[in-house]
Each structure stands twice: as C-alpha cells, then as structure tokens.
Amino acid sequence: RLLVPLNFAREGRFRHDPAVAIPPLPDLAPARSLAALAADPVRLGFAQVHLLRGRNRFIWTLREAQLVTEGVA
Numbered sequence: 001r002l003l004v005p006l007n008f009a010r011e012g013r014f015r016h017d018p019a020v021a022i023p024p025l026p027d028l029a030p031a032r033s034l035a036a037l038a039a040d041p042v043r044l045g046f047a048q049v050h051l052l053r054g055r056n057r058f059i060w061t062l063r064e065a066q067l068v069t070e071g072v073a
Contacts, residue, residue: 002064002068003065006027007025008026010027025054026054027054027057028051028054028058030050030051033047034047
C-alpha cells in the first residue's frame with residue numbers, strides 16, 4: 001500500500017491527481033529533462049528542487065515500507 005503511490009501518483013495521499021498520463025516514478029521523472037533545461041537556470045533550479053523533494057519522498061516511503069515488513073510500524 002505504501003509503494004504503489006510512488007509509481008502512480010504525483011500528489012499526496014489525500015489529493016487527487018488529474019486524469020492525465022503520469023510517467024513512471026513521477027517524482028523522479030524530471031531527471032530525464034535536465035539536459036534540456038541546462039540553458040534556462042531558473043527552470044533548471046525548479047527541476048532540481050522537484051527532484052530533491054521526489055528523492056526525499058521516495059526514500060521516506062522505502063524506509064516506512066521496511067519498518068512495516070520488519071513489524072516495527
């Protein structure tokens with residue numbers, strides 16, 4: 001239950017995503033466009049912050065799932 005939103009949702013657990021195509025691992029998907037954004041430092045900065053937050057969400061979710069599997073949480 002914890003891992004499914006990582007691959008299918010951009011928003012938090014109590015918010016609905018729009019009915020549009022969502023790339024796999026949506027929080028990390030902007031990594032594919034970093035090279036194209038290199039010419040625009042403002043957009044590149046936004047993408048980097050998005051990726052940092054996505055990485056944090058990804059790691060937190062994996063840690064929570066680990067606790068569940070170990071019976072701690």
